[in-house]
Amino acid sequence: MSARRARRVGACERGEGIVSALLLLAGALLPLCFLVSLLGRVEQAQLAALEAASSAVRAAALAPDAQLAQSDADAELAAAQGETPALLTLDLGGSFTRGGELEADVSAQLPLGSLPLLGSFGTITLRTRARAPVDPYRSLPGGS
């Protein structure tokens, strides 16, 4: 290869590394970064929902009566809401009687992602459940 031809080939390859790196960045690394962020938020929301369900149902089981059980559970949910960007909703069920069992279903609606000026797009809904027994020897209004 002559020196002139070698210089020409070298000139043709200038910038190839940058182009490859940009393609890689756009095609692999940016999606990976998005995925890491999403997975982290999903796990965090799942843990927050689980914690909310456990503490809400336990607070409800210890409440003096059924109405306060719901409000105590709601208060626990509100406290857990402060720790996650996911929207938590609580459905408290079961029987608030001596020896009965309460069940809290918490669903967490998590935005998939958000873009500046465009807001969030897509949501994932995660569900968790926790149960707690009502003490069989406790006193309850009406003796139920």
Next chain:
Amino acid sequence: MSTRRLSDERGSVAVAGMLLSFALSLLIGFGVDVAHAFVVRAQLAAIADDAALSGAGALDLDAWREGTLALDPQAALQAAQDELAGDPGLASSVSADPGAVSVEVSERLPTFALRLVGIPALEVSATARATPETP
């Protein structure tokens, strides 16, 4: 010919990038496996708490009439096991004595990325212990 091939660096960034992406994907996979294990552990802890609390409600009424707060171990064991029956698929062990009921639940989690380095599953477990107390 071979000297020219060796000195030709075209595509080297892409190859390095692919290797980097693969390594990153693997690391992310490890993270997913470990994070999932933490979530499952929290679920198991909630299940164990519930079962232990159910068992702790089985008081020994004869002992209570004599002024002692104690559990009926057989009834406590049964109550905790009945509660755990609602979650089939979990390995569990329950023990009870007049002073407390203890529950251990465990689950074997198949891994996603850790199996590539010879860890096909993670054993996750949680324990809970409940004792009767006067209010």
